[in-house]
Amino acid sequence: MAANGAVKSLPFGVYVHIPFCARRCDYCAFATWTDRGHLIERYLAACRTELQRADLPAVTSVFFGGGTPSLVPGPALMDVLAAVPPAPGAEVTVECNPDTVTADLLRAYREGGVTRLSFGVQSMVPSVLAALGRTHDPDNVRRSVELARAAGFETFNLDLIYGGAGESLADWDRTLREAVALDPPHVSAYGLTVEPGTPLADDPARHPDDDDQADKYLMADAVLAAAGLGAYEISNWARPGHECRHNLLYWSQGEYLGIGCAAHSHRDGRRWWNVRTPERYLEAVEAGRSAEAAGESLPVEDRRLEGLQLAIRTREGVPVAALPDDPDLEGLVDVRDGRATLTVRGRLLANEVALRLR
Ligand SMILES: C[S@@+](CC[C@H](N)C(=O)[O-])C[C@H]1O[C@@H](n2cnc3c(N)ncnc32)[C@H](O)[C@@H]1O
Ligand code: SF4
Numbered sequence: 067m068a069a070n071g072a073v074k075s076l077p078f079g080v081y082v083h084i085p086f087c088a089r090r091c092d093y094c095a096f097a098t099w100t101d102r103g104h105l106i107e108r109y110l111a112a113c114r115t116e117l118q119r120a121d122l123p124a125v126t127s128v129f130f131g132g133g134t135p136s137l138v139p140g141p142a143l144m145d146v147l148a149a150v151p152p153a154p155g156a157e158v159t160v161e162c163n164p165d166t167v168t169a170d171l172l173r174a175y176r177e178g179g180v181t182r183l184s185f186g187v188q189s190m191v192p193s194v195l196a197a198l199g200r201t202h203d204p205d206n207v208r209r210s211v212e213l214a215r216a217a218g219f220e221t222f223n224l225d226l227i228y229g230g231a232g233e234s235l236a237d238w239d240r241t242l243r244e245a246v247a248l249d250p251p252h253v254s255a256y257g258l259t260v261e262p263g264t265p266l267a268d269d270p271a272r273h274p275d276d277d278d279q280a281d282k283y284l285m286a287d288a289v290l291a292a293a294g295l296g297a298y299e300i301s302n303w304a305r306p307g308h309e310c311r312h313n314l315l316y317w318s319q320g321e322y323l324g325i326g327c328a329a330h331s332h333r334d335g336r337r338w339w340n341v342r343t344p345e346r347y348l349e350a351v352e353a354g355r356s357a358e359a360a361g362e363s364l365p366v367e368d369r370r371l372e373g374l375q376l377a378i379r380t381r382e383g384v385p386v387a388a389l390p391d392d393p394d395l396e397g398l399v400d401v402r403d404g405r406a407t408l409t410v411r412g413r414l415l416a417n418e419v420a421l422r423l424r
Contacts, residue, residue, distance in 0.1 A: 077126040079315045079322035080150050082113055083329040084135040084143075085344050088163075091199045093230075095261035097328035097342050098133040105344050109326070110142050112351040116325050117149040124153035127312035129161075136162035140171045144178025146325075157181055157311045159223075165202035167210040172217035182310070183214050184223040184254075189230070190244035191237045197272075198230050198258075204244065211248045221308050223252040228282040229274030230258050238282045242289040251308035255286045256301050280414050287410055298381040300413050317376045319369070327357070336363050374423040379416055383407030388423050395419065 086106060087098045128150055135143060147158060159182040160175055189195050190204045214222050224245050228238050245253060257279040260267050287297060295303035299317060315322060324331040327347035330339045338361030341347055350357040377384050383405045389395060398412035398419055412419055
């Protein structure tokens with residue numbers, strides 16, 4: 067209930083998965099394909115159908131993720147958005163690869179109701195981008211940010227990856243400084259993860275080193291904090307007011323509907339996920355069937371623990387009583403006003419802390 071007595075609706079998110087990419091990065095395990103361009107139109111129509119069939123409350127955040135949402139025509143993506151009933155002031159994010167961004171595309175997004183962009187920057191050093199198998203260069207990034215501002219986007223995110231093969235500390239420092247020079251309201255920085263089944267997994271010589279990644283995490287936190295971006299989750303920094311509401315929903319075990327192949331949903335205490343390939347997704351939706359592959363209802367105790375594991379990674383932290391009085395936690399958590407939050411060193415060892423949650 068809001069202060070004026072009106073019933074305030076709970077946040078509810080919609081995630082739309084766009085499983086198309088121009089080229090596959092060899093570290094990426096997301097459900098995405100480079101040879102299914104001929105399916106785009108049918109796929110977006112199926113997403114609209116799935117949305118129209120869903121019984122949706124007013125939606126407070128929409129996230130188009132991928133794959134590469136910015137690869138599909140802007141007006142067609144906005145037709146999908148039009149099938150979502152928005153709550154007033156809803157946040158709508160589109161993930162964009164910098165080499166697909168044009169003024170026309172961003173204009174279509176603005177007119178369609180997109181409020182936030184997330185650019186897959188990864189690095190600002192050409193040799194590191196090449197080693198990651200990326201197709202854009204740092205100039206694409208600078209141009210994309212200029213176009214975003216010119217189109218009226220006040221909020222956008224830069225996604226960065228650290229720990230790729232051949233990336234020196236000086237390279238990472240350059241990436242951070244050039245990213246900050248673009249004055250982004252939000253930055254996500256992820257340690258490169260070796261995902262099973264990817265070409266990177268088969269090439270141990272290119273696997274990241276834990277100590278190197280720890281050093282780079284500390285550099286990221288220092289440079290971003292100095293630029294006025296506060297860590298509000300282990301891998302996410304934002305200027306006040308520019309936190310991603312859609313991700314906050316995930317981290318607080320909120321409810322959301324996942325649309326499209328491989329998309330995950332959480333509603334009424336149940337979780338489920340859709341079939342993985344675009345073909346199987348189309349087959350199901352076009353035949354009037356649900357695209358659900360499988361689902362589960364988590365026991366209450368597992369849910370409670372999972373809630374703590376997510377919360378400890380955020381600036382909100384957990385109630386002090388959720389952690390034991392353990393000398394091993396010395397220096398890893400700060401306790402204030404009855405809440406325990408991770409210190410910077412604690413963020414490096416978050417899994418160790420999470421193991422002790424009770
Ligand atoms: C699934 S991608 C989609 C966005 C867009 N296609 C792109 O790559 O720029 C979302 C983000 O996940 C991150 N990511 C993907 N695979 C990763 C991996 N193996 N390790 C760390 N970060 C990864 C990248 O930073 C990427 O920007
Ligand atoms: S990282 Fe992004 S661009 Fe690369 S394959 Fe994965 S989804 Fe596509």
